[in-house]
Amino acid sequence: MAVVYMLLVLFSAVFIGGFLLLVMAAINFDLSNSEIPPGVTQPVKLRIVHIILIITAVVGRILENIGICSQVGFVRYMQGRTLGVDPKLFIKDLWFDKVPVRIYQPKIPSAGQRRGVMFFHGGGWVFGSFETHEKLCRCIARESESVVVAVGYRLAPEHKYPAAYEDCLNATIHFMKNAEHYGVDPANVIVCGDSAGGNLAAAVSQTLAGRSDLPRLRAQILIYPGLQALDFNLPSYQQNQGVPLLHREHAAFYVLQYLNGDAANVEEVLKGCHIPIDIKLKYSKWVSPDNIPERFKVRGYKPHVLLDCTAEVFEKVKRFCEPNLCPLLAEDACIQQLPESFILTCEYDVLRDDGLLYKKRLEDNGVQVTWCHLEDGFHGIINSFNNGWLSFPAGKRGLDSVVNFLKSL
Template sequence: MGLLYAILLGAGGMIAIGFFLLLSWAIYYDLSRSNIPAGFDHPLKLRFVYDILILMFAMGKILEVMGLCRQVVFVRFLLDLRRLAMDPSLSSKDLHFDGVPVRVYQPKVPSAGLRRGFVFFHGGAGMVGSITMYEDVCRKIAKESDSVLVSVGYRLAPEHLYPAQWKDCFAATVHFMQNAELYGVDPSQIIIGGDSAGGNFASVVAQQLVERSDLPKLRAQVLIYGGFQSMDFNLPSYQQNGRVPILFREKILHFGLQYFLKDASLSHDLLKGSHVPDEIRLKYGKWVSPDNIPEKFKRRGYERVPLAPYNPDVYKQLPELHQLTFSSLFAEDAVIRELPETLIVSCEYDVLRDDSLLYKKRLEDNGVKFRWFHAENGFHGVLNLFNIGFLSFRSGIEILDNIVDFVKHL
């Protein structure tokens, strides 16, 4: 018995030492690679969150190298660990809409009439994130806006390649629109929205629905710090926030290539812009231009970087990047004009900030009614950090409060 105890104690000690070394490496990696601007509130708190994420991905990579588990599966598992007590004012039910897993949240208090419906697409680069991970976000929106909310569990890459993600979002939305009254929802009062990759999917679904005359028109869309173009990765926000946790510019390229199962070595060509054909530069350059970014967003530093000469070999490997179902900013004016009322959310310290500003400009130029909320101390992913104790960030609460207010006043 004493020998077994000594073995277990020794194993525990080795694990503790290994974890300490891994944590030390994560802190070193953070301090040596990231750059949090001087004006940002709570930099230490952000570093702590980022260090946890570094640890998660590093542990996942170790398990993958050992042949025990793929990194992405391990990260998904950890992100789904958090559990919350169900709000007694809401009911929830797991269903399938046209084969797509969804969770439907409904207020228990009877309504005098049909309610609004909100279809939510979670973020996570199309590779992580889930209904469970976004449960607290969805509950808050459903409860405080008195809406029936449908959280969509679309298929994830790399197991399911593009365009599976937005197509699942589209299928679930269409099903809900066709059956809205079964859930006490007015089919003319349906909103779609999402954050990060989910914001991209929402913009694509809204554009696709413009062509569907057999369905009710969307009442609104909510686009939360999404990515809407893959043409220029040297816009002001990409330069200013390229090393701000939790999403670096290099990680956007890395995750994007993983999402499409492409060679990671292409990231350098993407950064330079050599993947963009001359005809696309000519056609879309007027929309993806730093000239469309207000000057106040260039004050933290910006140097114009022209796109590198076009390389056909690179483009042939990445044709999906310029499709309208990925780069939704490229939609024609005739489609943009038909979009519903929109809430655009951007964050000052987000590498994707300027994608939101450019999409907002498209809406403004085409007379689409919109509201814009800019989180002055926000960063990418802050929505998920609105209620986790001492690691909560006020910007996450402000974003959710603005979403609720937008929905309630439609």
């Protein structure tokens, strides 16, 4: 019995020691590879959140190396959480045209038909689920008294582009055709998404803009969306390249995972030698630092020299020029048909300039835009609106702006 006890003590000591080493390594990695600008409020909280994510990724890698599960699978599992019953909402899991969805319907009686919100979660097309955005969807449904439909689209790298886009599009079309069944006005349907979900919302909105067989979308809500993959050297990518929770290299990594199921060409993408110069020049009227207001360059910006690419590399990433993947590249004729829009950007986010460039394109083409810019915000902050002691006030401000926009429709 004494031997067993000693073995348990030894095992516990080894486990605790290993965990402490892991935590110390994660802290060192964060401090060495991340930068939190002075303008971010509560920087210690942000570092803690980032360190937790690093530890989760490292444990996932260890488990993958010893053959227990994949790193991606472990991270997805750790992100999931079940909240249980909500006294103010009916919540039900359904299928829309073979796509899993979770619908949130307010219990409070409505005088007429409600607005409907199709919600596409973020997570770099690789992560994210109903559970990761459960609090957010519940809050939007309750506070705006809208019917919210969260879409469980297929994830990369198992399912490459255009799988996620097609799932979001098909689920939205199904809902629009059957909106009245859920007490929703078919003429008051909004697409909404954060990060990669913002990309999907923009792509779906563009596709539906020219459809004559469906009601027109009422609006699109794009929360720090990623909208292009031609230039990862815009001012925001340079200024915020090491700011959690989305580093510049990770932004390139995720879009390559979505496109090809691997990130073999991430270095070429970061250097800008993945797209031929003539194509870059063709789209420079839309994707250019010249279209970014000067006040967003004061924290530093060094113009990037145009680099050409090999035919082999371009062959692997040429679909970056498709608007369904990079909505910022859509033609003006499509942009002009888009519905009223809401765009949220964060100052300390590599994707800030994607949102600013799209805002300019929409406004230049006569589309009404409501813009919310979180001066102290960082990528992913909306999900922190109600995260206990790791909540950030800017996340709540951003979510309130989304809810207020919905209530104005």
